[in-house]
Amino acid sequence: MKEDQRSRLSKKILKDTFLELVKQKSFYDINVKELCDRAGINRSTFYRHYDNTADILEEIFTDIAEIIRKTNANAGNDPDHAGDYIYSAIAFFDQHHEYDALLLNGQIPSDFLWKRFGSSIIRSLEKTPVNENDRIALSRFLIGGTFAIISDWAKEGRKRSAKEIADLIYLLSIGSVEKLSRDHSSRQ
Numbered sequence: 001m002k003e004d005q006r007s008r009l010s011k012k013i014l015k016d017t018f019l020e021l022v023k024q025k026s027f028y029d030i031n032v033k034e035l036c037d038r039a040g041i042n043r044s045t046f047y048r049h050y051d052n053t054a055d056i057l058e059e060i061f062t063d064i065a066e067i068i069r070k071t072n073a074n075a076g077n078d079p080d081h082a083g084d085y086i087y088s089a090i091a092f093f094d095q096h097h098e099y100d101a102l103l104l105n106g107q108i109p110s111d112f113l114w115k116r117f118g119s120s121i122i123r124s125l126e127k128t129p130v131n132e133n134d135r136i137a138l139s140r141f142l143i144g145g146t147f148a149i150i151s152d153w154a155k156e157g158r159k160r161s162a163k164e165i166a167d168l169i170y171l172l173s174i175g176s177v178e179k180l181s182r183d184h185s186s187r188q
Contacts, residue, residue, distance in 0.1 A: 015059065018053065058112075087167075100154055103150055113144070145172065
């Protein structure tokens, strides 16, 4: 087996094991020793790929974002296609229940979500007539609210369609952006 194949397999095993552990305990309570023991992988192998367990979470979300981008060519690239991106993300989680542990138990730290998605949302709001502080506040609000809606949807057994949830998130997001933009413009 080639080294890159071995590396991919080791990383897949570590990510799959991490997702299994998140079903049982808080993200914060998972340590490298326990993860490696459960995965049957040496800690030196873990440290060859990651510095800590947060790096695995980061890579999982990077993998998800890449899949969503491949699903929708406009995903994340154009603010005018935000609805498409939201639908692609919701559809992904609708089809991939293996990530439910990340959604169901509040396992994702808000700072992680901010670090992962904040800059792209702020970038998408650059054309709005809103000052930087309000853009940051709005971005945090959108990230937190979106994650809460997706989590609740998963907890409730996905009774509403992915399209309905995506439309709701899009409507709330666009409404928030438009309202803040109008309020900002009227203050000037």
